[in-house]
Amino acid sequence: MRxxxxxxxxxxxxxxxxxxxxxxxxLPALGFDDVREVRAGRSFRFEVDADDEDGxxxxxxxxxxxxLANPVxxxxxxxxxxxxxxxGSR
Amino acid sequence: MRxxxxxxxxxxxxxxxxxxxxxxxxLPALGFDDVREVRAGRSFRFEVDADDEDGxxxxxxxxxxxxLANPVxxxxxxxxxxxxxxxGSR
Numbered sequence: 001m002r003x004x005x006x007x008x009x010x011x012x013x014x015x016x017x018x019x020x021x022x023x024x025x026x027l028p029a030l031g032f033d034d035v036r037e038v039r040a041g042r043s044f045r046f047e048v049d050a051d052d053e054d055g056x057x058x059x060x061x062x063x064x065x066x067x068l069a070n071p072v073x074x075x076x077x078x079x080x081x082x083x084x085x086x087x088g089s090r
Numbered sequence: 091m092r093x094x095x096x097x098x099x100x101x102x103x104x105x106x107x108x109x110x111x112x113x114x115x116x117l118p119a120l121g122f123d124d125v126r127e128v129r130a131g132r133s134f135r136f137e138v139d140a141d142d143e144d145g146x147x148x149x150x151x152x153x154x155x156x157x158l159a160n161p162v163x164x165x166x167x168x169x170x171x172x173x174x175x176x177x178g179s180r
Contacts, residue, residue, distance in 0.1 A: 009133075010133070039136070046110075046125050067116075067120065
């Protein structure tokens with residue numbers, strides 16, 4: 001079975017986020033004074049072949065931890081769902 | 091009320107994604123031959139003050155379209171949910 005995975009990689013709380021801070025500083029001048037606590041991260045989407053959803057999630061988490069996130073400064077969050085059968089293209 | 095927003099910014103289908111392609115090329119040698127179609131994107135989290143969830147979503151979408159995504163090559167996806175009252179810290 002084919003599963004669609006999304007991994008969000010975020011800086012751990014307390015780790016400085018210059019990109020988010022720069023965006024946040026620009027917001028009031030742009031009319032967004034109702035927005036704060038901006039944090040920037042990365043997102044990855046991919047497809048996994050696995051026997052079941054648990055297996056797909058395990059593989060996605062393994063990939064996230066080994067290759068996508070830097071565990072010293074980043075957390076990752078994995079979501080997995082089964083793709084529609086036949087024609088899993090985008 | 092305070093709302094937590096997450097914006098995922100992704101390259102539109104058909105736009106070349108060198109980062110995703112590089113990761114995907116490395117996967118078989120690293121034992122991940124069950125993974126494909128890797129696409130890299132960006133993710134942003136922030137907080138919005140608004141009267142209701144619709145208002146918060148509108149503001150988050152406006153911010154995404156005006157500042158976070160490049161609409162020529164990127165799509166953005168916005169999720170919003172109300173934060174627990176009192177102490178909206180992380």
